[in-house]
Amino acid sequence: MLGKKMEEAINLQINREIYSAYLYMSMSIGAASLGCKGSAKWLMVQFHEEMVHAMKFIEYVADQNGTVDFGAIAGPSGQYPSLCALFEKVLSHEQAVTASINALMEIAVGERDHATQALLSWYVTEQVEEEKNAGEIVRTLTMIGDNKTALFMYDKDLGLRTVTVPTDFSLGVTAAMKGA
Ligand code: OFO
Secondary structure (H helix, E strand, O other): OOHHHHHHHHHHHHHHHHHHHHHHHHHHHHHHHOOOOHHHHHHHHHHHHHHHHHHHHHHHHHHHOOOOOOOOOOOOOOOOOHHHHHHHHHHHHHHHHHHHHHHHHHHHHHOOOHHHHHHHHHHHHHHHHHEEEHHHHHHHHHHOOOOHHHHHHHHHHHHHOOOOOOOHHOOOOOHHHHOO
């Protein structure tokens, strides 16, 4: 059974996760317009991951017999003069998501909601990975600077990221992840 406070907080996080997906899709278009096709692919993979993050929360609320509240998703804004500026935004966005996941965990602990704490542990671990990935990319792009040849090669590397997330959510997230 999900308490009202926890349910409302998770619903806000569902909105944030879908906003994240929306943001990364827009960044993918931004990276492509900079001529960085590999980064555009990396960001589209990130879009898929964010949809999984949202679906895991949605499924959890439904499993707990709660109400999923679908709020409006804000439109992402932002111009990215360089690939480095774009990935700096990815990093700061992920740091903000980490803070919101931590805030959810504090509510779950305060409410003695052990089931939600168990769910949130997955997100806490995931955020370590999210910040690590974005931070490494920012550091590499900073090192590359204006070296166009190095940027070309690194962008190719980023394009090697593959989709390891399900695209068929009709199975439910857990079953779909097994088939991914
Ligand atoms: Fe990128 O972790 Fe969800 O939002």
